[in-house]
Amino acid sequence: MTTPTDDAIRTRVLDAADRLYNARGIQAVGMDALRAEAGVPLKRLYKLFPAKDVIVEAVLARRHEVWTSFVEDAVASAPAPRDQLLAIYDMLARWFDEDDFRGCVFINTFGELGTASPRVAEIVRRHKAGFQDRLAQLCAAAGAPAWLAPQLAILAEGAQTTAAIAGTNEAAGHARAAAVTLIDAALGERTA
Incomplete structure (x- = not known):
C-alpha cells in the first residue's frame, strides 16, 4: 500500500474544504470537521496547513x-x-x-x-x-x-x-x- 503524497493530501483537503465551505460557510467548519471530511489525521492537516486562513x-x-x-x-x-x-x-x-x-x-x-x-x-x-x-x-x-x-x-x-x-x-x-x-x-x- 502506498502512502499518499503531500500534494495528494493537500488536494484532498482543499477539495473537502471547498465542499464544506460552500455548503456550510467558512466559520461553521472547524478543522476537526475538515479533517474528518478529508480523511486526514489532524496532525498531518496542520503540517500541511498551519492555520485555517491558509486553507481559505x-x-x-x-x-x-x-x-x-x-x-x-x-x-x-x-x-x-x-x-x-x-x-x-x-x-x-x-x-x-x-x-x-x-x-x-x-x-x-x-x-x-x-x-x-x-x-x-x-x-x-x-x-x-x-x-x-x-x-x-x-x-x-x-x-x-x-x-x-x-x-x-x-x-x-x-x-x-x-x-x-x-x-x-x-x-x-x-x-x-x-x-x-x-x-x-x-x-x-x-x-x-
Whole structure:
C-alpha cells in the first residue's frame, strides 16, 4: 500500500474544504470537521496547513482559477466581441443551475470574513477587479466606451447574489437582457 503524497493530501483537503465551505460557510467548519471530511489525521492537516486562513486562501485561489476558466470558455464559445460579453451571462445561467450553487464564493467569503481578515478582503478585491478588467478588454474589443465594463460587472455580481437567494437561474436572464440594453446603448453611442 502506498502512502499518499503531500500534494495528494493537500488536494484532498482543499477539495473537502471547498465542499464544506460552500455548503456550510467558512466559520461553521472547524478543522476537526475538515479533517474528518478529508480523511486526514489532524496532525498531518496542520503540517500541511498551519492555520485555517491558509486553507481559505488556497480554496479562493483554486476558485479564482475555476472562475477564470469559466469566463474564458464562455468567451471562446462566441464569435464576436458583443456576443462574447453576452456569453458570460449564458455561462452564469448554466452555473446557477448546478446542484451545489450557493452563490459566489468570493462574495460569501467577504461577507463572512472580509472585515476580520484583510488578506481575504484583498484576495476578493483582486478577484473582482480581475473580472472587471477582463470585461473592460472585451468592451474595448467591441468598440464600447470604458464606462460599460463596470456596469456589466455589477449586473453579473448582482445576478450571482440574486440567484443564490432565489434558488433559480432567472437572474442570469434578467442580467443578460439588461446587458443587451447597455451594450446596444454603448455601441449606439459610438456610432452616433
